[in-house]
Amino acid sequence: MRGNLATSLRRRRRPCPIKQYDRLPPELRRWLAQAALPWSPASALRLWQKLLGETAGNTEAVCRRLDLIEARMLMRDAPRIWGFPPPAAAQTAGGESALPRG
Template sequence: MSRNLATSLKRRSRGRPFDLFDRLPPELRAWLAGAALPWSPRSISRIWPRLLREERGNITAALARLDLAEQRMLAKDCPKIWGDCYPSPATPPRSPAISRRVFASGMRA
């Protein structure tokens, strides 16, 4: 695919997103791989140091805050996307303590 090479504007380099993902701490990569929302490695790498600083280096607490932020974003967006009846009231809330590993069957542990 050809690009507009006649422009005098400088191209913005975005780098390689997989390299940025690979530089994230292992706990954060695991969280990101199991996240419900499509977080970008760039955005999460900006948020992570602030969360760690606010939680005084406690990784578990920082990951719990990411879970809470994701749940709030989903709670805000779900009614707009699927209507007020989703999720059904019988659905128990997901605990942040639940492991984020995904098994081959697609079920979360």
């Protein structure tokens, strides 16, 4: 069975992720190549554009912010996925996270 072939609804065309990746700015593609998480090209580009605006176009600052965002996501998800707390290196002497919020 091949699903409902008699529908009058138009199919949604989804863009090819490889083509989306190829159209990303070179700096963002370099960052994604070393990223620990599997970012979608669309979400990475949305965040890249937002951070470019916040950093007045400073791509090095954007990459540092992306590193912090990804580290915070890993810290948040580590206990749920691997069942252990984040590494002590990400904690300050007072027990607070060394990563910024927001």
